[in-house]
Amino acid sequence: MSEEVLRVANSFGVWVIAAILICLVTVQSIMYYKLARTTATKIGLPKETCNIAFRTGMVTAIGPVIAIFVIMVGMMSVIGGPMSWMRLAIIGAAPTELTAAKVGSEAAGFQFGSPDYNLMALATSWWTMAINGVGWLLLVGLFSHKLDSLRDIIGGGNVKWLAMLSGAAMLGVFGYLNSGDVVSGGARLVAVVVGGLSMIVMIRFVIKKLPVLKEYSLGIAMLVGMFAAVFVSMIG
Secondary structure, three states, X not given: OOHHHHHHHOOHHHHHHHHHHHHHHHHXXXXXXXXXXXXXXXXXXXXXXXXXXXXXXXXXXXXXXXXXXXXXXXXXXXXXXXXXXXXXXXXXXXXXXXXXXXXXXXXXXXXOOOOOOOHHHHHHHHHXXXXXXXXXXXXXXXXXXXXXXXHHHHHOOOHHHHHHHHHHXXXXXXXXXXXXXHHHOHHHHHHHHHHHHHHHHHHHHXXXXXHHHHHHHHHHHHHHHHHHHHHHHHHO
C-alpha cells in the first residue's frame, strides 16, 4: 500500500469531516440522555433506578468497546484513522464495517490492505461502508414512528404476552448472531460457551451473595468470555 493512500486517508480535511459527524452524534447522545431523564421524572421513575440503568449500560458496553477498538486499530492502518473513528463511532458494528471495507476493495479488484491497494480501492471501500449503512438509517427515519402501532397490534394489549414475545425475539436475534461463532468452533465457540456459563454462575450464585454486582453481571460475563477466547488462541 502506497504512502499516498495513507496520506489522503489521514488528511486534515477528512479529520475535520469525521469530527463534525462525531460532534453531531455526541450532541444527539446528550439530548437523548436529557430526554430520558425528563421522561423518567414525568412518569415518576425513581432517580436511583435511572442511575442503576445508566451504570449497567456503561459497564455492559465495556466488552463490545474493547472488540471495536481492536478492529479499529487494524482498520486505521488501511483506510485511515478518521474514517475508522467516524464509522465505528456512529455505527459501532466493527465486523460489519470491516467486511464492507473488504468487499469494496475486492469489488474494485484489489486485496484489502495489499501493496497494490491504491486510492481507487480506498474510495471504493469508503463508499461501500457508507452505502452499507444507508438501509437501516432510512428504515429508522421512515418507519420508527410506526413501531408503537405495530407493537400494539402484535401484543394485542397483553403486557405479559408482549414481554414474552420481546424476550423470544431477543433470544432469536442473539442466537442467530452467535450461530456462526458456534459453527466455526475454536476461540469463538469458547467465548460463547464460557460467556454463557459465566452469566449462569453470576445469576445463580454470585449475585445472591453480592447483589451489588447484579447490574454488572452481563459486562463481567462478556469480559470472562473474551479473555477465555484470547487464552485459547494463545495456547492454540
